[in-house]
Amino acid sequence: MNKSLKKKLESDFDSSVEILEKNGWTITANKNQVLDILRFLKGEGFDYLALISCVDWIEKGEFELIYILSSYLADKEKMHLILKTRIPRKKPDFETTIHIFENAEPYERELHELFGVNFNGHPRLEPLFLDRNYKTPPFRKDFDTRKYVEETFGSIKSVEGKK
Amino acid sequence: MIIKIVEIIAIPVLAFLVGIFFLGLSRRIMARIHWRYGPPITQPIIDIIRFSYQESVSHGVIFDLGIIFSLAASIAVVLFIPLGGMCALSSSGGLLVILYLMLLIPLGVALSSGEGANPNISIGISRKLILSLGYEVPLILILLTLMTRYGTISIADIVSQQGSGWTIFSVPLFMSGIAYFLILPAILEIRPFDMASAPQEISSGHKVEYGGKYLAIITIEHAFTLFIGLALFVDLFLGGASNPLFFFIKMLVVFILCIFINAVFPRFRIDQAIRYLWKWPTALALAGLIATSVMW
Amino acid sequence: MDRNQITKWIKNPKKMGSKYSLWAIYFCTGCGIIEIPPILTSRWDAERFGIKPAPSPRQANLFLITGYVTLKTLKAVVRTYEQMPDPKYTVGFGSCPINGGMYWDSYNTIKKLDKYIPIDGWIAGCMPRPESIFIAVTHLWTMIDKGIADGYEKYKEKYFYYRKNQEKALGELDWPPLHPMKKKEEGQ
Numbered sequence: 160m161n162k163s164l165k166k167k168l169e170s171d172f173d174s175s176v177e178i179l180e181k182n183g184w185t186i187t188a189n190k191n192q193v194l195d196i197l198r199f200l201k202g203e204g205f206d207y208l209a210l211i212s213c214v215d216w217i218e219k220g221e222f223e224l225i226y227i228l229s230s231y232l233a234d235k236e237k238m239h240l241i242l243k244t245r246i247p248r249k250k251p252d253f254e255t256t257i258h259i260f261e262n263a264e265p266y267e268r269e270l271h272e273l274f275g276v277n278f279n280g281h282p283r284l285e286p287l288f289l290d291r292n293y294k295t296p297p298f299r300k301d302f303d304t305r306k307y308v309e310e311t312f313g314s315i316k317s318v319e320g321k322k
Numbered sequence: 323m324i325i326k327i328v329e330i331i332a333i334p335v336l337a338f339l340v341g342i343f344f345l346g347l348s349r350r351i352m353a354r355i356h357w358r359y360g361p362p363i364t365q366p367i368i369d370i371i372r373f374s375y376q377e378s379v380s381h382g383v384i385f386d387l388g389i390i391f392s393l394a395a396s397i398a399v400v401l402f403i404p405l406g407g408m409c410a411l412s413s414s415g416g417l418l419v420i421l422y423l424m425l426l427i428p429l430g431v432a433l434s435s436g437e438g439a440n441p442n443i444s445i446g447i448s449r450k451l452i453l454s455l456g457y458e459v460p461l462i463l464i465l466l467t468l469m470t471r472y473g474t475i476s477i478a479d480i481v482s483q484q485g486s487g488w489t490i491f492s493v494p495l496f497m498s499g500i501a502y503f504l505i506l507p508a509i510l511e512i513r514p515f516d517m518a519s520a521p522q523e524i525s526s527g528h529k530v531e532y533g534g535k536y537l538a539i540i541t542i543e544h545a546f547t548l549f550i551g552l553a554l555f556v557d558l559f560l561g562g563a564s565n566p567l568f569f570f571i572k573m574l575v576v577f578i579l580c581i582f583i584n585a586v587f588p589r590f591r592i593d594q595a596i597r598y599l600w601k602w603p604t605a606l607a608l609a610g611l612i613a614t615s616v617m618w
Numbered sequence: 619m620d621r622n623q624i625t626k627w628i629k630n631p632k633k634m635g636s637k638y639s640l641w642a643i644y645f646c647t648g649c650g651i652i653e654i655p656p657i658l659t660s661r662w663d664a665e666r667f668g669i670k671p672a673p674s675p676r677q678a679n680l681f682l683i684t685g686y687v688t689l690k691t692l693k694a695v696v697r698t699y700e701q702m703p704d705p706k707y708t709v710g711f712g713s714c715p716i717n718g719g720m721y722w723d724s725y726n727t728i729k730k731l732d733k734y735i736p737i738d739g740w741i742a743g744c745m746p747r748p749e750s751i752f753i754a755v756t757h758l759w760t761m762i763d764k765g766i767a768d769g770y771e772k773y774k775e776k777y778f779y780y781r782k783n784q785e786k787a788l789g790e791l792d793w794p795p796l797h798p799m800k801k802k803e804e805g806q
Contacts, residue, residue, distance in 0.1 A: 291789065297725050302725075304724065308724070311787075312787070315733055316733070317732060318736075318783065319732070353665060356660050358666075359666045361665050362666075365639070368634075368639045371627075371635035371639075375631065375636065376679075377704050378703065521673040525674050526677075530674040533676045537677055
């Protein structure tokens with residue numbers, strides 16, 4: 160089964176499969192085909208989306224979106240798949256995957272808040288964890304945390320010396 | 323006359339001291355059951371001193387007056403219960419007056435704490451009022467049984483008529499005694515019936531908005547409630563006592579049994595509590611009432 | 619412990635009462651809250667010192683801030699602190715309220731809690747052992763004896779500066795000022 164899955168993924172879609180260990184694969188795909196691959200994999204039995212995450216490749220000017228899927232089938236072995244795509248960093252737009260996996264909603268909200276990635280079609284892109292708006296989203300590599308801390312918290316004077 | 327006035331002043335003070343001693347003793351015994359040292363026995367007095375020196379936040383006039391109303395009702399109930407050889411107002415009413423006045427205690431707290439706008443208060447106070455409705459039904463049946471057997475409503479008479487054998491050992495009335503002991507944890511508000519002020523669940527229910535002085539008054543009133551429940555049991559079923567020292571020793575024995583029940587049980591829900599209180603204790607009390615009215 | 623000396627109680631019951639009955643508000647701030655249940659249970663018993671967990675800020679005396687404080691938590695901390703009745707004592711537990719601790723360069727946590735509410739003492743460590751809370755409590759007793767644990771009075775006097783700091787960190791506050799804000803003129 161595994162051999163045929165690998166062959167089908169490499170031939171039908173424009174992707175390359177790399178086998179890291181027996182039960183964990185990495186699939187690198189084109190950004191236009193991500194939704195088709197996800198639908199196909201859900202039909203194959205990978206019906207649990209564990210995480211959506213993002214990596215900031217600042218030298219190449221790209222964001223890399225990562226989807227981690229896993230299968231809990233009883234008659235086959237448990238497998239994890241990691242699906243990677245790259246989107247441009249200047250204008251990070253992508254499609255939402257809520258109609259395939261419904262639990263993608265809070266992950267996409269988190270990525271919008273912390274990285275600035277825009278997901279078209281998401282019903283509710285509001286802040287989830289943070290309390291305020293930042294000029295550059297805080298998880299990007301060009302957000303200087305020490306300078307920010309210096310400006311915001313270092314400028315507040317302590318009350319001890321005042322009379 | 324002078325003796326009467328001295329008794330009316332001394333009996334609430336003595337009841338307060340006994341109640342506070344029982345509160346501290348309960349914390350110490352529970353700690354020893356948990357294999358640790360506990361606070362000293364005078365810890366509730368230290369708590370009351372600390373509460374009265376803290377500033378308190380008031381929510382209006384009824385917030386202040388309702389708690390005084392409840393404290394006054396509890397002091398009034400104490401005056402009708404004979405304590406050893408002394409009884410302050412023994413010849414005026416007795417059992418019927420106690421039955422009326424005991425229900426004013428949770429009503430006063432409900433008036434007062436309803437002024438705060440916290441939703442935890444309404445949950446806590448509704449549980450407290452429903453619980454007092456729950457134990458009133460078997461309590462009325464038990465007191466009617468005693469009134470039928472001894473033919474009087476004065477508690478001092480009942481105590482003096484038990485000179486020839488305690489009530490709990492006489493034949494149809496032992497069922498009422500067992501029924502009263504089964505509802506005693508609900509009157510004292512110890513586990514399994516302490517859902518009214520559940521500190522872990524609803525942030526201590528009706529006590530959540532009480533600051534400094536109000537919390538001191540509620541602790542004093544908790545001490546009086548402990549005294550009332552135990553003293554009624556000792557007077558009506560265990561023969562009272564001829565001097566306060568033996569009375570106190572009998573109360574201590576009953577209280578330690580209740581503390582052992584407190585250490586073992588978890589907390590009931592309010593509907594489980596009502597289902598329990600209206601089933602077996604009510605059935606036992608009703609059986610006792612029917613048997614007593616047939617025999618006497 | 620001088621809990622049994624009656625003359626001290628008669629001379630100054632307010633001080634002795636607030637020493638030996640410290641009810642700690644059960645506010646679970648950060649990762650340090652995992653050290654509080656071992657204190658309250660059988661092995662390291664805190665009830666023999668008179669410490670009990672209080673379910674409501676109106677009944678409490680002692681505020682233990684047990685870990686890092688984010689901006690959202692700071693709003694809740696300030697509101698809880700203002701609801702507690704006087705006299706009240708705060709203890710910063712762990713190294714995060716002291717100077718930021720492990721999160722010293724984070725965009726979301728505050729670095730020095732002393733700028734926003736007054737703190738009487740700190741306990742260093744990440745996390746301290748449960749026994750260090752008892753050492754801190756006995757140290758707090760000596761401070762209360764000498765009269766130098768007066769964080770709540772400092773809050774009343776210098777409320778203008780505390781509120782200004784809180785507004786700088788949190789933005790617009792939606793509760794009115796608790797004490798009258800009077801700014802002392804320079805050179806007075």
